[in-house]
Amino acid sequence: MKGKRPWSGVFINRRKDGQLWHSSITITPLCADESWYYIGVFRELEQLPSGFYMPQERIGHIQSSLLKVLAISCEIRDPGIESHLVRVRDLTEALVRYHNERMQLGWNEERLSRIASASILHDIGKSGIPEGILYKPGPLADYERTIIEMHTYIGVDILEKIFNEINDELFTSELTASKHIILHHHERWDGNGYPHKLAGDAIPIEARIVSIVDVFDALTSKRPYKEKWSEQQALAYIEEQRGTQFDPDLVDSFIHLYEEQKEGLA
Numbered sequence: 001m002k003g004k005r006p007w008s009g010v011f012i013n014r015r016k017d018g019q020l021w022h023s024s025i026t027i028t029p030l031c032a033d034e035s036w037y038y039i040g041v042f043r044e045l046e047q048l049p050s051g052f053y054m055p056q057e058r059i060g061h062i063q064s065s066l067l068k069v070l071a072i073s074c075e076i077r078d079p080g081i082e083s084h085l086v087r088v089r090d091l092t093e094a095l096v097r098y099h100n101e102r103m104q105l106g107w108n109e110e111r112l113s114r115i116a117s118a119s120i121l122h123d124i125g126k127s128g129i130p131e132g133i134l135y136k137p138g139p140l141a142d143y144e145r146t147i148i149e150m151h152t153y154i155g156v157d158i159l160e161k162i163f164n165e166i167n168d169e170l171f172t173s174e175l176t177a178s179k180h181i182i183l184h185h186h187e188r189w190d191g192n193g194y195p196h197k198l199a200g201d202a203i204p205i206e207a208r209i210v211s212i213v214d215v216f217d218a219l220t221s222k223r224p225y226k227e228k229w230s231e232q233q234a235l236a237y238i239e240e241q242r243g244t245q246f247d248p249d250l251v252d253s254f255i256h257l258y259e260e261q262k263e264g265l266a
């Protein structure tokens with residue numbers, strides 16, 4: 001019951017005759033007259049009319065693993081891609097949790113981990129971009145930049161094809177979060193990004209989160225056309241872009257998170 005958040009879990013019980021049965025319990029904290037109360041809802045899972053029960057943790061693990069495999073397959077041409085993707089996913093998870101707490105957004109566990117899992121797909125559309133342009137070491141011509149920007153649309157196209165094929169409610173909410181991230185992770189807070197030139201709150205928050213994390217990781221990584229920046233330099237850049245490229249509240253969360261993590265390691 002960390003942070004007075006609702007908790008839910010599954011119990012595996014054994015009858016006297018040795019047979020197993022499952023039950024779920026959800027406990028919701030409630031504050032009234034400055035006292036905390038806990039309301040528990042108990043449900044025997046065998047009474048469900050049909051289907052089978054799979055614990056949320058296992059569902060989360062399957063979803064996250066499949067999305068990771070999909071992301072790696074789409075970007076297999078880039079040898080360092082797995083570590084970049086995992087770093088983006090882990091940092092997205094840390095930022096989304098921190099921001100949820102700091103801004104008291106009240107997002108549930110499912111939503112937090114959904115955004116983290118979906119973040120790994122942000123660049124799957126790069127699989128449709130010619131290598132000569134994608135890995136070009138020098139500056140890009142205008143037409144090459146336009147082609148690279150197409151990776152947002154190509155990514156959504158790939159995602160829709162795959163999810164239409166899977167067509168399972170296990171992935172429905174992942175589809176929405178992933179779509180927002182893939183399509184909008186290059187939008188800017190001031191409206192000068194791409195592909196839709198959305199500004200401010202019109203940019204889905206999942207995409208605003210991944211945008212900061214993706215840029216931070218790109219800056220602190222070595223690329224064929226640039227040296228690796230130090231974390232301090234990258235952090236200074238993120239702060240400088242507060243309110244222009246990035247959501248100001250998210251930048252504040254990112255900076256606080258970084259400072260807290262650094263203090264924790266000291």
Ligand SMILES: [Fe+2]
Pocket residue numbers: 122123151185186
């Ligand atoms: Fe991208």
